[in-house]
Amino acid sequence: MADFDPSKSSQDDESDSGNTSEDKMSDEVRRRKSNKSGKSPDKPSPDKPNPDKPESESTLKKFLLRRVLPGAVLGVTAVIAAPLALGAIGFGAGGIVGGSMAASMMSSAAIANGGGVAAGSLVAVLQSAGAAGISAAANAGIFTAVTTATAGAAEVGSRIQNKIQEKLSDDKPNNVM
Known part of the structure; x- marks a missing residue:
């Protein structure tokens, strides 16, 4: 196997008849190999979508678990709780319960509309x-x-949290050795 030479250009790779897998590496892999830490300095954040890469299953799974599932749970809870809430404030099956919040609302509405x-x-x-x-x-x-x-509230909260984290990471001094 040929030795890796980071200074070798892509034209040299194409003209080389004995191409090895290392010669055909992408520019990203070359940057990682030439970087001492082995990490790409411009690696995208896992929370931010990568425009070069379609959404992965894990991103969709995170979206469903963090946004849709809590909303659906609260939606079901609201459907179940709505009749209970109506009864609690005085809107019952037999009519408006005297002395309740519903009776007060009815009185205010009747006064505002001239008696009805x-x-x-x-x-x-x-x-x-x-x-x-x-x-x-x-x-x-x-x-x-x-x-x-x-x-929607979860998405707004997530965006605010990301902005705060970006701001905090920008404020930290870079410790370069």
Whole structure:
């Protein structure tokens, strides 16, 4: 096997009839071999996408576990908790419970509308959901809204965390030996 010569140009590699696997190395491998530490100085961060490389399975897996799964869990929890929350604030199957938060909301809505609760208002929609239950479409809307909001908040938090880490790493002095 021929000795590795980092000063050898790529044209020399092509014209050499006895090419070995070491002669056909990529520029990245040559940089790593010529670097004493064996590490590429411009190695991309594992958290940042590499534009030269399509997303790997591990990146997709991280995304699903860190963004989608928590959002889906909270979405399911919200769908289950919504009827319980309506009952807790006073929107029950038999109507609005006297002295509850729902009764206070109904009173305020009636005063604001001249004595009646307007059809389609928040109080009317919540009373309908409390009395008849939440429809499948409303459950799907609750799930979608909570899941999307959770995944979005996780992404924003991740980006803020990355910026902070970049700032902290930029502030550290480089200890070069």
